[in-house]
Amino acid sequence: MVVGEGFDRAVLDWFVGHREPWLDTVMQVVTLLGGSALLIPLVVAVGAWYWRRLGTSRPFTLLAVAYGGSHVLSQSIKALVGRPRPPAELIVGDYSGFAFPSGHATQAAAVWLMLAVVLAAGLPSRQKAWVWVAATSTVGVVGITRLYLAAHWLTDVFGGWALGSLWSLVVLAASQAVRGRRDLPEARARIEACDPSRSTRTALPN
Numbered sequence: 001m002v003v004g005e006g007f008d009r010a011v012l013d014w015f016v017g018h019r020e021p022w023l024d025t026v027m028q029v030v031t032l033l034g035g036s037a038l039l040i041p042l043v044v045a046v047g048a049w050y051w052r053r054l055g056t057s058r059p060f061t062l063l064a065v066a067y068g069g070s071h072v073l074s075q076s077i078k079a080l081v082g083r084p085r086p087p088a089e090l091i092v093g094d095y096s097g098f099a100f101p102s103g104h105a106t107q108a109a110a111v112w113l114m115l116a117v118v119l120a121a122g123l124p125s126r127q128k129a130w131v132w133v134a135a136t137s138t139v140g141v142v143g144i145t146r147l148y149l150a151a152h153w154l155t156d157v158f159g160g161w162a163l164g165s166l167w168s169l170v171v172l173a174a175s176q177a178v179r180g181r182r183d184l185p186e187a188r189a190r191i192e193a194c195d196p197s198r199s200t201r202t203a204l205p206n
Contacts, residue, residue: 008153015148016090024092027145034104034142036071039111043067046115058175059118063111065171070110070164074103077163083156090150101159102152108142109164110171117172139164 032038047060075097083100085091097103116135120128143157152160 008155011147011154012086012090012150016150019092019148023148027148028093030141031104031145031149031151033112033138034108034146036067036107039067039107042115043111046118050118062114062118062171062175066110066114066168067107069171070106070167071103073163073167074101074106074160077101078103083153086150086153092149093151095149095151099152100156101163102143102146102156103160104146105139105143105152105157105160106164106167108139109161110168111164112136112138113165113168114171117168 043060043063046063047057050056050059078098078100081098081100083098085095085097085099112135116132120131123131139161143161146152146157147154
C-alpha cells in the first residue's frame, strides 16, 4: 500500500474537512505543548523548582533524560524509516523532515507522562488522578493537533505515543534500579545491625 492511502488518508481527510479559520490558530498554539521550544524551558523550570525547594536533582534528571532521549529516538527513527509527510497543500504551517514517528507526539508522551510521575509523588490518590488526567489529556491533544494540521498521518501519531510512553517507562525503571543499588549498602547495614547472628561475636574466655 502506498503511504497515505487507506485508514491514514481517511482520517487525514476527515480532519481537513472539519477545519475552521479560528481553529487553525488554536491548533497551531496548542501543538506547541509537544515542541522543544516549550518542553525545554518546562524541564528546566520544574527541575530548578525542585532543586531550590527540596534540594533534589532527581526530577530534573528524569525530565531531561525523558526529553533528550525521546528527541534523539524520534529523529533517528525518522531518518531510518524515511516516511514522507502528508501532501504539502494540506499542511497548516511549515514542517520539515520525515513523518514517522511524530516528534511532537513522542516528546509529549515522554515528558508530560514523566512530569506526572514527578508531580504525583506523595500526593493523595484523588490529586494523583487529576495529575494523570491532565498529563494524558495533554498528550492526546498534542497528537490531535498534528492530525488537524496535517503535519502527520495517524500512524505517525500512534507511533510517537507508543515510543514516548515506552521511553518514559525505561527511564523510570532505570532510575529506580540505580536508586535501589545506591540504597542497598545502607539497607544491608540496617539488617546487620538488627540481626544478632551477623554481629561481631564476643570472644569466650579460655
